[in-house]
Amino acid sequence: MQRGLSELHLRCRHQIDRDADFFFWSKTLVKLTLSNGCRIKYVPKKEGFVIFPSLKSLYLGDVAICHVHFDNLMASCPGLEEVFIRNGDGQPFPPSWTGLVSGDLMKRLVIYSHVPKYTNFYKKEEVWLDTVNLVYFDYSSYVSNFYVMCDMDSLVEARLDLRLWESTIPYDDYDDDYFPMNDFRTFGDVSHLLGAIGPNVKTLHLSSDSLEAIYFCCNFYVMFNNLVTLSFESHKDKGWQGVPRLLKNAPNLQTLVIKGLLHRATGRCGNVCPCFHLKRNFKACVCRSCELSRVSCLTTMPVKVLEISGYGGTRREIQQMRHFLGKLKCLELVKIGVQQEADNSDLRLNLMALPRLSSKCNIQFI
Template identity: 50%
Template sequence: MGHRDSISNLPDEILGKILSSLPTKLVASTSVLSKRWENLFRFVENLDFTDHPEPEFQPIPGHCFTSFMVTKFLKLIDPPCIKKFSLNCRYGDYDDVHTWIHTALERGCLELHLQCQSRRRSLDLKVFSNNTLVKLTLSNGIFIVDDFTLHEHPEEAGAFFPKLKSLSLDGVWMTGDFYELLLIENCPSLEDLNIRDQGYPITWKGYVSSASIKRLLVSVGKFEELYDEQCRRSVWFDAPTLVHLDYSCYVSSHYDVVDLDSLVEARLDIRLWEPTNTDGDSDLGDVTHLVAGLRNIKSLYLSPDSLEVFYLCCKSMPVFANLLRLSFESDKERGWQIVPLLLKRSPNLQTLLIKGLLHKVTNRCGDVCVCVPKKRKMMMMMEEENVSCLSTCRVKVLEISGYGGTCKELKQMRHFLGKLKYLETVKISLQIEKNDNYRQRVTNVLKKLPRLSSKCQIHFF
């Protein structure tokens, strides 16, 4: 008795859904299974064509695509079937890229992802202009060129994306100083904008202007020696509906923050330049306006570098009246000088998260930690008001990750528990490589530490 082929008896649309979850190279191979499967690829919704970066690479048969293969798939797919089209190849080796993109969009494509592995490829932005495209990703060596100018009506500008909600630009080259700005302004429904630029030279010009974006990620200049000097000059943010900001960059000389009043959450990794003179910190940058634009946020994350930037490059600190959650990461080469001021400027802070307690010993950490030398601490107590920033802090939840069980960390925990009078919950994530007996001793010592708050409970993870 033969085996019954239940899958082949499914409707074409259902089989198309199943094939859409498979790599396109495998989808192509199913056409030889039987006459029933010969044309089922016409119902595939997701197409992913990936080539190999090195010409001398000898691929497994059927593993890479050919120009004929892509053209055949796109022409035979039933419109409006295509939902996602991904192309990852050496664009310089193919002359039909514009045609492929145009055909995919004609077939109702909602998501378009383009990546160049080894060669820069010039593409006309007008080819992407589409009334249905929802997500667009351009990355790795794509060179966008166009001659349109901004008109009174954006749809007349030659490239208009009325329904685009997600735009990702990763190392994309663009002609014109304001090209990226014009592209963003021609996406009236844009909600997610991702800008990643880690190559050389940096192509991001330092501005983001959109009346609709809710989530913005900017990651620029991973290595200082590859960073464009022009990006030191100024950064401009104008995003009145922005809710989430993830910003990673070297500090700029000036920030123009027009409107970030809707911002709820911010993650900042801002790095210092090496000083170029010995006369002062004039070349370090200025984040005063950027920090002022964060005054309404509820959640703030700061990297170790950002802590130093806030301390060295911020002339005045606003009151974060809505801030409920503050998280920062420590580093042995970075200090906590700005932490006391942050706590004082956050009157309604509820949760404090610290990744790592070990940090650089300085004379400017105030009474937020125990690293200040005793003589210096005595002078500070005599000079300043004898009111601890921790004693006035209303933090109820303290989370410590990466706790290693050192004497310095234990002293810091004793300091926190003895000063935070509103504390209710302490969560400690241990990072101890020694045996279980040592871990148990560390937890027992922490549990026995005196606590100013009678409600404080300690939990370990």
């Protein structure tokens, strides 16, 4: 440190306390990594002094630090351009992140916070993000009650993994007209988070949990006017309730990437999916003809490239591909990534035989 170190990666269960003054007040340190249970007992704070004036990249991975000293550390690095925060599963100490990140120069922000046994951290604390010049944002966490966000006018790419506290299966039999889907007391509220990301983001990646969070935890419709590429994951136990809302509000979408087509059939898969959910103990009409008569939002989508990975050629997957090819009128290229154990010859023949609404549509296997 005394010789002008510019990069330091400290991965050990070492304790940094008041006796480690040599560690602080570095004028040359540009990149700092603290991880693997590193315990920070003390971060100096003096009015007018900056601990790391040249620091641009900070990685905090599973560190033990109280909230006060965490805030002191972040406030003492005014030049940060990249911040990575990780509170992983199974760590023996409470989450170090306080729910606050601020920085006018910050370009990349990655937050991974998965410590579900500390429920009060998520259900009572607010998440504050004041990063107006952010270009890349990766956020993976359980849904909090409230998000305070600045306008992310420079945002280009975002990845969201928003996990709910409770299963949404009990709500599969309800329609929007009967179910107050924005019951924040149960699921949380991501309205302001999406509202900050939506208007400017060009590439958006969503986990299968995020699809449900967007549907159940957003109380207003967010427009994704600049969104060009949308990528989301599917899971056999998660629904597609949020997909119709996303597609309807992305008028300039060009590329749609889906990792797996199998998902849980619900009463609100919408008109982007041909799967049928037989409702139980409900008053609304459930006949097959009414389900299929709904006008699909896919017919107005400008999507030119459709990419599917993990394709297995099951009956449900073939039905879904028939639905996409028969509704997306602007398709020019369909990329199919086939599972290794699938029968490629029959699978390819079945796909190539499906009718296509777009005369320009070509199917490519990758």
